[in-house]
């Protein structure tokens with residue numbers, strides 16, 4: 001019996017995606033309804049193949065990672081986000097910790113032989129520390145490693161500092177920048193839609209302030225990332241609304257480097273009855289991110305959140321960045337992540353090669369710092 005051919009055009013038409021595929025081919029921007037349709041279509045591979053096309057147009061097979069370390073200096077946090085397994089409300093609560101500055105600095109000193117290029121810091125919203133804790137922390141890290149990039153404090157932390165210490169958001173950013181801050185990570189975005197944000201993260205600054213802080217950071221010459229926490233109670237419409245708000249800011253400033261979907265982890269938090277998002281949902285969210293965010297250069301799969309195998313597969317679903325070696329992560333491991341705590345650059349290179357992609361070690365600003373292993377002496 002002759003085998004029936006099933007070219008991609010026919011497949012796209014069968015899954016109701018032909019019009020979107022035409023737009024993608026022509027470089028026409030997708031709209032809200034297109035985005036929702038991408039989530040509703042049953043054909044994950046058709047969505048993935050469109051995202052892959054866009055990825056290859058921009059980056060060919062190039063896939064970035066960096067050599068970084070995570071530091072979480074305190075988990076004391078006045079916010080009670082329903083999805084969080086990391087925070088402890090008060091100093092003294094079981095499991096609460098706040099590192100001394102020496103302890104934080106020691107984490108970096110201990111790695112003096114590692115060619116780290118980035119320190120990524122996210123903390124709880126601690127009500128009692130002086131602002132100098134944060135500025136001294138940054139200054140001390142730069143003394144230990146003057147060339148290290150400090151990607152620290154989410155926009156939610158910046159808003160909290162401004163309110164607690166009686167400064168404007170801009171003043172906080174300027175003082176932190178003077179102390180050594182180089183860029184902002186994307187955490188704290190969760191879901192921008194007020195319906196969800198009020199339920200999950202009522203104590204956090206709202207979406208407008210989150211985005212305004214990123215805009216201000218961009219105005220001060222800093223790059224930032226933006227995340228989206230998915231796989232809990234949000235709708236497809238709310239996911240697309242989130243992406244479109246990011247796209248609108250990027251149209252204004254052009255200084256967002258990466259979009260990072262973050263898979264919800266349900267262990268040890270008040271939302272533990274919900275299942276974790278499936279691998280197919282994770283692949284689709286990254287693919288839709290690539291298709292909707294036509295002005296954001298990098299789509300990152302944070303392998304600690306997606307799992308290593310799904311992160312590897314996502315390299316054919318629009319993703320071109322795997323974050324980094326990470327090391328010392330606690331937020332996801334307290335919420336049930338079963339990935340290793342860290343990967344070596346060698347392991348990252350191997351898994352990217354094994355996926356048929358080209359690994360490149362980058363710094364935080366996407367300058368290539370090391371050639372792939374195959375090209376090394």
Ligand code: V47
Pocket residue numbers: 083084085122184185186187188189190225226227229260262263264265266267269302323331332335
């Ligand atoms: O904002 C917390 C998320 C974020 C859970 O900018 C959870 O390069 C899932 O922002 N299940 C912090 N997610 C991590 C983060 C990040 C990660 C990697 C790279 C970058 C970057 C930023 O973690 C929080 C929150 O959205 N989170 N608890 C949980 N149970």
